[in-house]
Amino acid sequence: MIEEYKKVRHRWNAAWSSLIPISVFVLVVMLPANLLSQESTVYASVLSTKLFVVGAANPETGVFYKKTTDDTVWQHTGPKNIRDFGLAVHAPSRGQLICIAAGNGVHKTTDGGKTWKTTTGWQVTEVLSAAIDKANPDFILCTTPYGVFRTMDGGATWAECNNGIKHVFASSVLIDHSDSNTLYCSTEDGVYRSGDQGNSWKRTGLSVDGVRVVVQHPKDPNTLFAGTDNYGIYMTRNGGRYWEKCAAGLDHQTFYAIAFDPNNPQVLYAGGYVTGVYKSIDGGQSWRRMNEGLTNLNIHSLAVDPTNSNRVYAGTLWSGVFCSLDGGASWRSAGLTGSQVWTITVQPF
Amino acid sequence: MNVKKFFLILTLFALQSANAQLVSRETYLKEFEKRASFVTSIYDTAQSSGYYQAAVRYAHGKDIATADKMVIELLRDPRGDMFWMIPAIGTYLQGKDRMSPEARAAMRNAWKTYAPYRGDTENHWCMYHASLFLAAEQWPNLPGSEWYNGKSSEENLRDAKEYLIHWMNITTTIGQGEFDSPDYFPEYAMPMILLSQFAKDPEMKTRGAMMADYIFADFAVEHLEGQYIGGYSRIYQPAVYKPLLSGASAFAYLYFGTGEPTNSGWIVLPALSNYRLPEIIYSIALDRSKTYVHQERKRVRNVIRFGAEKNPPVYKYSYITKNYGIGSLQGGILQPIQQHTWGVRYTYGRPYTTIFGLHPYWSALEVGMFFPEEVKTLIADVVASKGTYNNPDKWTGGSPYERTFQHKNALIVLYDITPGTTTEHIDGFFPRNLEERIVEPSGWIACKAGDVYIGWYPLQEYEWKEESDASINTLNDIGRPQLERVKETGNWRLRSYKPQNGYVIEVRSKDEIGSFAQFQSALNTHTPTAKLQPGAVSLQYVTLSGDKMEFAFPEKRTLNGSAIDLSKTKLFEGPFINAEVGSEKMTMTYKNKKLVLDFKAVKISE
Numbered sequence: 001m002i003e004e005y006k007k008v009r010h011r012w013n014a015a016w017s018s019l020i021p022i023s024v025f026v027l028v029v030m031l032p033a034n035l036l037s038q039e040s041t042v043y044a045s046v047l048s049t050k051l052f053v054v055g056a057a058n059p060e061t062g063v064f065y066k067k068t069t070d071d072t073v074w075q076h077t078g079p080k081n082i083r084d085f086g087l088a089v090h091a092p093s094r095g096q097l098i099c100i101a102a103g104n105g106v107h108k109t110t111d112g113g114k115t116w117k118t119t120t121g122w123q124v125t126e127v128l129s130a131a132i133d134k135a136n137p138d139f140i141l142c143t144t145p146y147g148v149f150r151t152m153d154g155g156a157t158w159a160e161c162n163n164g165i166k167h168v169f170a171s172s173v174l175i176d177h178s179d180s181n182t183l184y185c186s187t188e189d190g191v192y193r194s195g196d197q198g199n200s201w202k203r204t205g206l207s208v209d210g211v212r213v214v215v216q217h218p219k220d221p222n223t224l225f226a227g228t229d230n231y232g233i234y235m236t237r238n239g240g241r242y243w244e245k246c247a248a249g250l251d252h253q254t255f256y257a258i259a260f261d262p263n264n265p266q267v268l269y270a271g272g273y274v275t276g277v278y279k280s281i282d283g284g285q286s287w288r289r290m291n292e293g294l295t296n297l298n299i300h301s302l303a304v305d306p307t308n309s310n311r312v313y314a315g316t317l318w319s320g321v322f323c324s325l326d327g328g329a330s331w332r333s334a335g336l337t338g339s340q341v342w343t344i345t346v347q348p349f
Numbered sequence: 350m351n352v353k354k355f356f357l358i359l360t361l362f363a364l365q366s367a368n369a370q371l372v373s374r375e376t377y378l379k380e381f382e383k384r385a386s387f388v389t390s391i392y393d394t395a396q397s398s399g400y401y402q403a404a405v406r407y408a409h410g411k412d413i414a415t416a417d418k419m420v421i422e423l424l425r426d427p428r429g430d431m432f433w434m435i436p437a438i439g440t441y442l443q444g445k446d447r448m449s450p451e452a453r454a455a456m457r458n459a460w461k462t463y464a465p466y467r468g469d470t471e472n473h474w475c476m477y478h479a480s481l482f483l484a485a486e487q488w489p490n491l492p493g494s495e496w497y498n499g500k501s502s503e504e505n506l507r508d509a510k511e512y513l514i515h516w517m518n519i520t521t522t523i524g525q526g527e528f529d530s531p532d533y534f535p536e537y538a539m540p541m542i543l544l545s546q547f548a549k550d551p552e553m554k555t556r557g558a559m560m561a562d563y564i565f566a567d568f569a570v571e572h573l574e575g576q577y578i579g580g581y582s583r584i585y586q587p588a589v590y591k592p593l594l595s596g597a598s599a600f601a602y603l604y605f606g607t608g609e610p611t612n613s614g615w616i617v618l619p620a621l622s623n624y625r626l627p628e629i630i631y632s633i634a635l636d637r638s639k640t641y642v643h644q645e646r647k648r649v650r651n652v653i654r655f656g657a658e659k660n661p662p663v664y665k666y667s668y669i670t671k672n673y674g675i676g677s678l679q680g681g682i683l684q685p686i687q688q689h690t691w692g693v694r695y696t697y698g699r700p701y702t703t704i705f706g707l708h709p710y711w712s713a714l715e716v717g718m719f720f721p722e723e724v725k726t727l728i729a730d731v732v733a734s735k736g737t738y739n740n741p742d743k744w745t746g747g748s749p750y751e752r753t754f755q756h757k758n759a760l761i762v763l764y765d766i767t768p769g770t771t772t773e774h775i776d777g778f779f780p781r782n783l784e785e786r787i788v789e790p791s792g793w794i795a796c797k798a799g800d801v802y803i804g805w806y807p808l809q810e811y812e813w814k815e816e817s818d819a820s821i822n823t824l825n826d827i828g829r830p831q832l833e834r835v836k837e838t839g840n841w842r843l844r845s846y847k848p849q850n851g852y853v854i855e856v857r858s859k860d861e862i863g864s865f866a867q868f869q870s871a872l873n874t875h876t877p878t879a880k881l882q883p884g885a886v887s888l889q890y891v892t893l894s895g896d897k898m899e900f901a902f903p904e905k906r907t908l909n910g911s912a913i914d915l916s917k918t919k920l921f922e923g924p925f926i927n928a929e930v931g932s933e934k935m936t937m938t939y940k941n942k943k944l945v946l947d948f949k950a951v952k953i954s955e
C-alpha cells in the first residue's frame with residue numbers, strides 16, 4: 001500500500017511539476033500585467049548632476065532603474081558617463097530591448113542591460129530622445145539638435161530623415177501606437193507629422209517656437225498634447241490639424257513633460273520650468289497644481305505607474321526623482337538626489 | 350653715401366637677415382631636443398602618479414617598474430573622458446614594448462570597461478576620435494564585447510577615421526570652429542601629433558602630420574613671442590590678461606623656442622614624439638623683421654537653434670610687428686562663453702602684456718544657440734564649469750551689441766546695447782604695469798608699454814576702477830581649483846555705462862612714430878566724430894596714418910571711401926600663409942621656400 005501511495009504521489013508531483021512552467025507562462029504572458037502584481041520598474045535617464053564638467057571626475061550619469069516597491073535605491077545599467085537625455089524601453093520585450101538617447105549617440109541593449117552597443121556613428125550626437133516601434137523593434141527613431149534620424153534594421157544603419165522640417169532641432173518623437181507609419185516630432189518651429197515613417201514631414205497646425213515635447217493619448221491616436229518653451233500646453237483632437245491652447249488653471253508657460261495615466265487617459269500630469277506638477281482630471285480641459293512635498297519645481301519628466309494609477313514619478317532638474325503615492329496630492333523624494341532627470345518611464349514588469 | 354654709412358647699412362642688413370634666417374635646420378633640431386629634454390626632465394623622476402610621468406619613464410627606458418605601477422593604479426578608476434583618452438593612449442604607445450604584461454592588460458581592460466563621454470565641442474571630438482582611432486589600430490580584430498561602446502575594432506576604426514577626415518575637410522574648406530584658442534590649441538595639436546607618429550594607416554599618419562602643420566602654421570603667423578594675437582574663439586581667465594599662461598604658449602616654447610620655459614603637461618607627449626615642425630613654419634614664427642597684415646576666415650561653432658546658418662563665417666584681421674600685434678574679429682556672437690573679440694598684445698611687461706575691451710554679455714539665448722539643454726536652465730549648467738559666464742565683471746565673452754572695424758594698427762569698436770540687456774556697461778582692461786596711462790586733454794588715453802604706445806579714445810563718459818580683489822586660488826564646490834574666480838590686484842578697468850558707446854584704438858611702436866610724446870601729439874590731432882543714438886551708432890575717423898575709416902553699427906565699414914566686403918575674406922591671406930575658401934589647401938611661403946598642404950590629394954609638397 002505504502003509503495004503504491006508513493007508511486008501515485010510521485011506521478012501527482014511530476015504532473016504538477018510539468019504544469020508549473022505552463023502555468024507560469026499563462027500567468028506571465030497571457031494575463032494582463034496589472035493582475036499579476038503591483039510591482040513595476042521605473043527607469044530614469046540622468047543627464048548630469050550639479051557641476052558637471054566634461055573631462056572631470058563626475059558622478060555617474062546614464063540609465064538608473066528600480067522596482068516601484070524599492071524606496072530610493074536605484075541600480076545603474078549601461079555606460080556610466082554619457083549624458084543621458086532620454087530612453088525608450090520596449091514594453092513587449094519586457095525591457096530586454098532598451099535604447100538610451102545620449103551625448104555619445106543611441107546605445108542599445110537587447111538582453112535587458114547585460115550588454116550594450118553604441119549603434120550610431122559620429123554624425124549622430126547629443127541625442128535628445130528615442131522611440132522604438134512596439135510592433136517592429138527594428139524601427140527606431142531618435143532626435144538630435146541636427147534633426148531626426150531613423151534605423152530600419154535595429155541600429156545597424158542610421159539615416160537622417162528631416163525632409164520637410166524647417167528648423168531641425170528636434171526634442172522628441174513618437175510613433176503612433178495605432179499606425180507605425182505615422183510619426184510626430186516636436187521641433188523649434190512646431191509639431192511635425194509624418195505619414196510615411198519619416199520619409200517626409202509636414203508641419204501640423206501647431207507652429208509655435210520651442211516645442212519641447214509631444215505625447216499621444218494612450219487610446220485615441222488623434223489626441224495629442226504638446227508642451228512648449230514659453231507658450232504653454234496645446235492639445236489637438238484631430239491628429240494635429242487644429243490645436244487649442246490649454247489655459248484653465250495653468251499659470252506657467254514652459255512645459256517639458258506631459259504624461260497620461262494609461263489606465264484613465266482623462267488624467268494627465270504636466271511639468272516644466274518652475275511649474276511643479278500640474279494635474280488635469282478632465283482630459284486637459286482644466287489643470288491644478290499639486291506640489292505638496294516637491295522641493296524643486298523644475299520638472300523635466302513625468303510618468304504614471306500602469307499598475308497603480310496613484311503612483312506617479314516626477315524627474316526634476318538637479319533634485320532627482322520625486323514620487324507620489326496619492327495621484328500627485330503629495331510628493332516625497334525617491335532618490336537620485338542632485339540629478340537632472342530628463343526622462344522617466346514606468347513599465348509593468 | 351659715405352663709407353661709414355654704407356657699412357652701417359650693410360651691418361643692419363646682415364643683422365636683419367640673420368634674424369630672418371634665424372637658425373639652420375640642424376641648429377633648430379638641436380635646440381628643439383634641448384627644450385624637449387628640459388620639458389620631460391622632471392617627469393621621469395617625479396614620484397607623483399600620472400600618465401605623463403609613466404609615459405616619460407617608458408620613453409626614456411627608466412624606472413619601468415614605477416611606470417607600470419602608476420599605470421595599473423591609474424587605470425583602476427579611469428576618469429576624464431577624452432582628457433583621459435589622449436594621455437592613456439599616448440602612454441601606451443610610448444610604453445607598450447616596455448610595460449609589464451599586467452600594465453598592458455590593465456590598459457586593454459580600461460578601453461573595454463570605461464566609457465568616456467564623447468563631449469560636445471570640436472576639441473572634444475577631435476581628441477576622442479584620434480585616441481579611439483589609435484587604440485583601435487593597436488587592438489585590431491576584437492569584437493564589440495572587448496570595447497566600451499560595444500563596437501568592434503573595425504567599426505571603431507572606421508567611425509573615428511570618418512570623423513577625423515570630416516573635421517579636416519571642414520577646417521580646410523570653411524575654417525576651424527574653435528579657432529586660434531590659446532587655451533585649446535593643445536587639444537588639437539596633441540592628437541594630430543600622436544596620429545603623425547603612431548597611426549599605422551599611412552593616410553591617417555600623413556593627415557595627422559599635415560593637420561599638425563596646418564594648425565602650427567596658423568599659430569606661427571599670428572604669434573608674438575609665444576602669445577597668440579587675438580581675437581580668439583575661446584580663452585579663459587587669467588590667460589586672457591596674462592597671455593603667456595596659455596597652453597599655446599607652452600607649444601610656442603617647445604616648437605618655436607620663444608616665450609618662457611615651461612614643463613607644462615600639455616607638451617610632454619609632443620616632446621616625446623618624432624613630429625618636427627617643417628623649417629618654413631618656425632621660420633615664419635621667428636621672423637618679425639617686417640610688419641604685416643594677416644587675415645583669416647574661420648567659422649562659428651555649430652549653431653543648433655536660434656540662427657539661420659549652421660556655421661556663419663568669422664573674419665579675423667591681425668596687424669603684427671616685432672613689438673606688438675593687434676587683432677580683431679568682426680564682433681557679434683561668434684562663439685559661446687569665452688570669445689575674445691579683440692586685443693593688443695605686446696612684448697613688454699610680462700605677464701600683463703595686453704590691453705583689450707568687451708561688453709560683458711551673457712544670455713540664455715546665446716548658450717541656447719550652441720547647447721541642447723533647456724534654455725531656461727542653461728546658464729546654471731554653464732556656470733557650473735565656466736564660473737565667470739554670468740559675472741558682470743568678467744573679462745571674456747562676445748556680445749551681439751559689439752562690432753569692430755580694423756585697418757592696420759587702428760581699430761574702431763562700436764556698441765549699441767539694447768536696454769535691459771544683462772549688462773549695460775562696457776569694460777576695458779589696462780594692466781598695472783603700464784609705464785604711462787595718461788588722459789590727454791583731447792580725450793585720448795595714451796599708454797606706454799616699453800617701446801609700444803597704445804591710444805584709447807573713449808566715445809562716452811567712463812570711470813576707472815581698480816581691480817583690487819585679493820588674488821587667491823579658491824576651490825569650487827566640488828574641490829577643483831577655480832582659476833576663473835581669481836582676480837588680479839592693481840590692474841585697471843575702464844568702465845562706461847552708456848549703452849551707445851565705443852572707442853578708437855591706435856597702436857604704434859617707437860620704431861614707427863618716435864617718442865611717446867610724439868605719439869601723444871599725434872593722438873591729440875586725430876579725434877573721431879561719432880553719432881551715438883539708439884539704433885544709429887556711427888563714427889568717422891582719420892587714422893594717425895591718414896586713412897579715413899567710416900563705420901556704422903553694425904556692418905557698414907568704409908575705408909577711404911570704399912566699402913569693405915568682409916565676405917571676400919580668404920581662409921588665410923597674408924605674406925606667409927594663403928588658402929582659398931573651399932580649397933582644402935594651404936600654401937606657406939617664406940623667402941624662397943614654399944610648402945603646400947593639399948588635403949584633397951593628402952600630399953605635402955615643396
